[in-house]
Amino acid sequence: MSEFSSYLKEYIALHNINVSTMVKYCNMDRGTMYKYINGKLLPPSLELIQRMAEYMQLSPAEQGIFFENYHISKVGRYTYLRRKKAEQFLTEFLDSTVHLSMKNMSAIPAAPSASVTAPDGYVSCLALNSSSALNGQVCQILQNEMGTKNPCLALFLQPEYSFIMQYMAAHIETYKSMEITHIFCLDQVHSVQSGHTFENMDYLKKILPLYFGSLNYRPYYYYENIRSHFNSFNFFPCLILTTHEAVTCTSDFSQGIYYSEPSVVQLFWNFFNYYKSKCAPLLSPAASILAECHTLIPMISNIRSYSIQGEPCVVPVFPENLLEKYVRKNIEHRDELIQAISLYLRSSNETLYKCKCQIYCTLDGLRTFLETGFLDELPAEIRQPFDMADRLTLVKQIYKAAQAGCYYLLNDILSKVPVTLHMSINPHGGYFLLKNNQGQTIYLLIQEPWLIETFYDYVSELPPTHTYTTEDSCRMIWDLIREFSDRNSSVIRDSAD
Numbered sequence: 432m433s434e435f436s437s438y439l440k441e442y443i444a445l446h447n448i449n450v451s452t453m454v455k456y457c458n459m460d461r462g463t464m465y466k467y468i469n470g471k472l473l474p475p476s477l478e479l480i481q482r483m484a485e486y487m488q489l490s491p492a493e494q495g496i497f498f499e500n501y502h503i504s505k506v507g508r509y510t511y512l513r514r515k516k517a518e519q520f521l522t523e524f525l526d527s528t529v530h531l532s533m534k535n536m537s538a539i540p541a542a543p544s545a546s547v548t549a550p551d552g553y554v555s556c557l558a559l560n561s562s563s564a565l566n567g568q569v570c571q572i573l574q575n576e577m578g579t580k581n582p583c584l585a586l587f588l589q590p591e592y593s594f595i596m597q598y599m600a601a602h603i604e605t606y607k608s609m610e611i612t613h614i615f616c617l618d619q620v621h622s623v624q625s626g627h628t629f630e631n632m633d634y635l636k637k638i639l640p641l642y643f644g645s646l647n648y649r650p651y652y653y654y655e656n657i658r659s660h661f662n663s664f665n666f667f668p669c670l671i672l673t674t675h676e677a678v679t680c681t682s683d684f685s686q687g688i689y690y691s692e693p694s695v696v697q698l699f700w701n702f703f704n705y706y707k708s709k710c711a712p713l714l715s716p717a718a719s720i721l722a723e724c725h726t727l728i729p730m731i732s733n734i735r736s737y738s739i740q741g742e743p744c745v746v747p748v749f750p751e752n753l754l755e756k757y758v759r760k761n762i763e764h765r766d767e768l769i770q771a772i773s774l775y776l777r778s779s780n781e782t783l784y785k786c787k788c789q790i791y792c793t794l795d796g797l798r799t800f801l802e803t804g805f806l807d808e809l810p811a812e813i814r815q816p817f818d819m820a821d822r823l824t825l826v827k828q829i830y831k832a833a834q835a836g837c838y839y840l841l842n843d844i845l846s847k848v849p850v851t852l853h854m855s856i857n858p859h860g861g862y863f864l865l866k867n868n869q870g871q872t873i874y875l876l877i878q879e880p881w882l883i884e885t886f887y888d889y890v891s892e893l894p895p896t897h898t899y900t901t902e903d904s905c906r907m908i909w910d911l912i913r914e915f916s917d918r919n920s921s922v923i924r925d926s927a928d
């Protein structure tokens with residue numbers, strides 16, 4: 432029996448349903464219905480599920496369970512729950528974590544007083560017997576590190592230590608010059624188990640705000656069974672390390688030990704660098720717009736990709752003749768930059784139509800672009816806002832792509848994805864596009880296979896209810912074009928003159 436058939440049988444009994452009458456209502460034969468009831472067959476369409484639910488007069492809660500278990504039976508519990516996790520990540524993308532501030536955090540405790548003192552007077556080793564003492568000492572060593580010539584921080588712990596992640600995000604200006612290297616464990620158990628919540632996605636969500644804050648942050652990962660690793664008998668598996676100081680702590684961040692003896696700190700650095708050499712980068716930011724263009728061209732060329740974002744994606748439809756007008760005049764290597772961007776735009780446009788790439792955005796995002804002329808996806812080297820005539824030119828190119836079946840408007844739960852979301856994914860890789868608090872556009876290349884597979888599986892298999900059809904998308908985009916053309920006709924004429 433499948434999950435769906437179990438609930439179908441339960442609801443038939445609970446609501447005292449006459450199967451013969453329901454068969455007639457659903458316009459199907461009795462034998463097929465019993466195959467559904469006994470788990471031998473799944474209904475072929477959501478429309479049929481809806482008719483069954485209507486006939487059984489299910490409550491809204493029962494309908495939700497009924498439909499959910501149909502989807503679970505169709506794709507499997509693991510795939511279904513993983514897709515729901517990806518959907519949650521995208522719809523809540525930095526929704527509440529971008530603008531972290533001290534008012535959203537509990538008071539930062541003071542560093543604890545020393546209890547063990549070395550002969551020459553400095554604290555060489557200190558027991559931290561509470562989370563408050565641990566957090567206070569972490570604050571102290573971070574502040575001390577900013578007084579060094581080349582401040583650096585090494586973290587060997589899970590992103591679940593929200594205190595240090597929030598503390599750095601809330602003090603961006605203080606720590607933006609610090610080089611932060613972070614090693615953490617990704618779960619290698621990819622099956623549905625009791626309590627399994629796909630922590631890998633949660634970890635990604637916790638570290639992204641550091642990029643919005645322009646911090647020099649480099650995450651690395653290794654694989655392990657997280658539960659068995661951190662719930663086993665290991666005393667202090669987590670490490671916070673600066674140039675001259677170190678803190679080890681328990682996996683629940685409730686207790687720890689502080690060290691400042693140089694030989695001990697150096698030993699920790701030796702171990703950390705060795706482990707780092709065995710790890711792989713989780714995300715890799717491109718260093719400049721030229722690096723972005725050179726990196727992305729081989730990633731997107733001649734392969735079908737999927738892009739999803741709140742605002743419209745104009746890169747694949749951006750006319751090259753607008754570059755001379757909008758690339759800022761006073762930047763270095765302007766001609767080289769225009770040439771690199773042109774090559775990237777050309778490659779994006781060719782791949783869009785040749786490989787039938789799929790781009791998804793929201794109607795609200797399109798409207799906002801037409802109203803303001805601003806797009807976060809474009810680098811600071813491109814002057815904004817766009818003139819109204821050029822905004823309409825870009826949206827008309829989007830309309831053309833929608834007619835070709837390459838551009839869709841998001842519907843249902845995805846119609847409200849935040850404007851901060853920009854993601855492109857294909858079977859081999861992908862990236863998040865972010866605009867940090869310095870106004871810089873950065874591409875974060877996704878390099879971990881499970882994350883690539885998860886996001887690709889979700890976006891390439893979007894439920895029909897989550898997007899408008901080609902016809903509806905085209906109609907809604909064209910209605911916007913007509914609305915803004917009529918509203919700004921005099922401005923467009925003056926621009927043309």
